[in-house]
Amino acid sequence: MTASEILFAIPKLSALVVGDICLDRWCAYDPSAAEPSRETGIPRIAVTSVEVTPGAGGTVASNLAALGASRVAVLGAIGEDGFGHELERALSARGISSELLVKTPGIQTFTYTKVINGRTGREDRPRLDFINTVPLPRPAERRLLDNLQSAVERFDAILVSDQAETGCGGVVTPAMRGLLADLAAAYREKIFFADSRSRMELFRGVIVKGNDQEAGAACARVGASGFQSLYERLSAPLLIVTHGPGGVALYGESGETRVATRRVENPVDICGAGDSFSAGAALALAAGAQPLDAARFGNLIASITIMKKGTGTASREEVLANAGD
Secondary structure (H helix, E strand, O other): OHHHHHHHHHOOOOEEEEOEEEEEEEEEOOOOOOOOOOOOOOEEEEEEEEEEEEEEEEEEEEEEEOOOOOOOOOEEEEEEEEEHHHHHHHHHHEEEEEEEEEEEEEOOOOOEEEEHHHHHHHOOOOOOEEOOOOOOOOHHHHHHHHHHHHHHHOEEEEEEEEEEOOOOOOOOOOOHHHHHHHHHOOOOOOOOEEEEEOOOHHHHEEEEEEEEHHHHHHHHHHHHOHHHHHHHHHOOOOOOEOOHHHHEEEEEEEEEEEOOOOOOOOOOOOOOHHHHHHHHHHHHHHOOOOOHHHHHHHHHHHHHHOOOOOOOOOHHHHHHHHOOO
């Protein structure tokens, strides 16, 4: 299935992103205004402008919307705070539904604050992250599970963004993974696609994707001899392991298949490349593409987004211009 054929099918598809929906705040500062605080003497970072974008699972959703999916929604938990309000506005501006988000006073909105030098354009100061390190409140978890159970029939692809690296505090809890496994078994015609930073080995019955470092760490945690062994432990339809410039490896019943990446000289920003790959590959699979073609399509989307600053997206026009079908 060619990239053009996949693009033609995407407007007929709907997609739901489940998991850690984050706010990215890009704060530009003026180095010349970094005079010390009069009260404490501590140097200040003088922020002159702020741009906000959906991050983590929100980046996946932004890519799904940019590729033209008919309906894109996110399902996650946010705090009753200003960052949550900013996130909802950023999602709405991209045509992404936030009606399945659960607001709870027990958490703060997962937020990455990135400090950019206004003169150089580089991120050269420590990032300020707002994370949750206590378990998701039970009432919020219950609402998330109920929301997923009631919404799943309305979507062709369900993408899971397990972004949180803390031991607890993320949305993809054991109960959420269990429900996803049950739904994947009940709705075999749908694509269930999970991308996990720190818990790949805990998913069952869904397509699992991670980079080579994440997959290697998962193997070490469960004593798997390699990625094929990890695939077998997952009872997954497919295991996808990305290797950056080294391409993508697919693991299934017939063993390993390698897919070369599109060579990109001097990428501008690789942040979010994995999310854009996931969006492209999952939509391609939902459109009926075989895993090999889906991986190629995901690579194509990532090759476009890494030439943009920040967590960029690939438009349909850009994809067609770069497809080379």
